[in-house]
Amino acid sequence: xxxxxxxxxxxxxxxxxxxxxxxxxxxxxxxxxxxxxxxxxxxxxxxxxxxxxxxxxxxxxxxxxxxxxxxxxxxxxxxxxxxxxxxxxxxxxxxxxxxxxxxxxxxxxxxxxxxxxxxxxxxxxxxxxxxxxxxxxxxxxxxxxxxxxxxxxxxxxxxxxxxxxxxxxxxxxxxxxxxxxxxxxxxxxxxxxxxxxxxxxxxxxxxxxxxxxxxxxxxxxxxxxxxxxxxxxxxxxxxxxxxxxxxxxxxxxxxxxxxxxxxxxxxxxxxxxxxxxxxxxxxxxxxxxxxxx
Ligand SMILES: [Zn+2]
Numbered sequence: 319x320x321x322x323x324x325x326x327x328x329x330x331x332x333x334x335x336x337x338x339x340x341x342x343x344x345x346x347x348x349x350x351x352x353x354x355x356x357x358x359x360x361x362x363x364x365x366x367x368x369x370x371x372x373x374x375x376x377x378x379x380x381x382x383x384x385x386x387x388x389x390x391x392x393x394x395x396x397x398x399x400x401x402x403x404x405x406x407x408x409x410x411x412x413x414x415x416x417x418x419x420x421x422x423x424x425x426x427x428x429x430x431x432x433x434x435x436x437x438x439x440x441x442x443x444x445x446x447x448x449x450x451x452x453x454x455x456x457x458x459x460x461x462x463x464x465x466x467x468x469x470x471x472x473x474x475x476x477x478x479x480x481x482x483x484x485x486x487x488x489x490x491x492x493x494x495x496x497x498x499x500x501x502x503x504x505x506x507x508x509x510x511x512x513x514x515x516x517x518x519x520x521x522x523x524x525x526x527x528x529x530x531x532x533x534x535x536x537x538x539x540x541x542x543x544x545x546x547x548x549x550x551x552x553x554x555x556x557x558x559x560x561x562x563x564x565x566x567x568x569x570x571x572x573x574x575x576x577x578x579x580x581x582x583x584x585x586x587x588x589x590x591x592x593x594x595x596x597x598x599x600x601x602x603x604x605x606x607x608x609x610x611x
Contacts, residue, residue, distance in 0.1 A: 320572060321604035322364040324462070324500060324525045324553025327564050328388050329380025331557075334372050337381035341388050344559050349391065351561040356395055359568055362601060363395060363608065365553065367462060368428070370401035370415065373438045379557070382418070386427045397608065399430040399462060403438045404446040411446040419450060423457035429608075430454070434464040435484075436475035442484045451488065455495035460607060466501040482510040489517035496607060498551070501526050507537045511544050521607060522546075524599070525555040528574055531582055538579075539588040547595050551604045572600065 328347060332338070341347050355361065366388065369379035378401065385398035400422045406412040422428045431454045435442050442463060454461045465482060468475040482503040489497050498521040503510035514520045527534040541547050552575070554567040580590045591599070605611045 319360045319362040320568070320600045321362050321551070322554050322556075322568055323551040323604040323607070324523050324555055325364060325366055325564065325567075326369075326379055326555070326557040327364065327366045327561075328384055328559055329366055329368050329557065330559060331371075331377055331379050332381060333377045337378060337383060339383040339387065341384065341391065344384070347559045348561050352392070355561055355565045355568075359565065359572075361395070361568070362605065363397065363610070365397045365399065365430075365604070365608075367399045367432045368401040369432055369434050369437070369464070370403045371434065371437050373403040373405060373407060373412075373440075375437065382422060382428060386422070389428065397430065398428045399432050400428040401432045401434070402450055403440075404433065404444065404450050405438065405440050411449065416449050416453065420453045420457075423453055423459045430460045430462060432462045432464065436467055436477075436479040437464065439476060439479060441479055443488050447488070448491070451492045451495060455492045458494075460496040460498055462498045462500060464501070465499045466504040480506070482506045482513055485510075485520065486513045486517060489513065489520045493517075493519055495519060496521060498523060498607070501555075502534075502537055502550075504530075508540060511541060511546060514546050514549060515544055521549040521551065521603075523551045523553050525553040528571060531578070532586070535579060535582045535586060535588065538591065539583070539586075542589065542595075547591075548598055548603055548606075550599060551607065552599050575600065 368385050371377055389396045389398040400419050402415045402419050403412055465480055467477040467480040496519050499510055500523055502522050554571055556564045556567040583590045
């Protein structure tokens with residue numbers, strides 16, 4: 319069994335005001351194909367993330383009604399996460415979004431929260447973020463943070479908003495809340511590991527890291543030295559509505575991790591992942607994060 323702990327299936331970019339409400343409204347999405355894919359690949363669970371990107375970019379990655387409806391259709395297989403911009407366009411607390419998120423998390427309509435500081439041009443330790451963290455902690459909902467720079471245009475993700483040291487006080491202030499920092503906090507992975515060592519409630523994932531295979535191999539090696547491998551999950555980060563494309567992304571990632579990673583580690587003289595560690599990466603750690611075991 320495997321768990322795709324981070325993707326955006328049914329969570330493509332849409333302009334604000336054009337949000338779809340239900341998978342039935344998405345002709346490219348095939349629910350029966352999704353069921354077959356889960357069976358074929360032995361997918362225990364998948365986690366799909368909505369990103370609120372209204373503050374700077376004027377739109378959403380996905381939308382709450384659509385992803386909540388997807389989770390409701392397949393509650394055993396799908397976990398949907400809400401997105402939030404904690405600050406509005408005037409740099410004030412986004413009260414409307416806070417109330418929406420509180421309702422979604424309290425009701426279980428969505429089961430976690432996603433913040434994207436570089437995309438929203440805010441710092442993770444901005445006081446406006448704190449009521450959102452408090453809401454997540456109250457509801458027992460993990461907070462996923464896109465806290466990595468894209469090394470692309472400044473408009474897309476200014477690096478100053480993505481430094482991982484910004485998170486240690488936040489994680490310490492909400493000790494009962496799990497914070498998962500996506501993409502190993504690229505490119506500040508070792509800085510993130512420092513935060514993870516001092517804050518046992520901070521996790522990370524390796525999504526999108528396969529594009530830098532030697533760096534990924536090195537970071538997993540360092541994570542073992544720090545004793546952090548059991549807080550690292552995997553996800554495809556697939557963005558779109560096509561089940562066949564998502565299926566291909568899952569297959570490509572899993573095959574790479576199971577066949578291509580070990581030769582790199584071996585070639586560098588670094589320890590290979592044990593069977594148990596690989597199972598943790600592909601399934602077990604996410605299962606623990608979501609309270610399945
Ligand atoms: Zn993502």
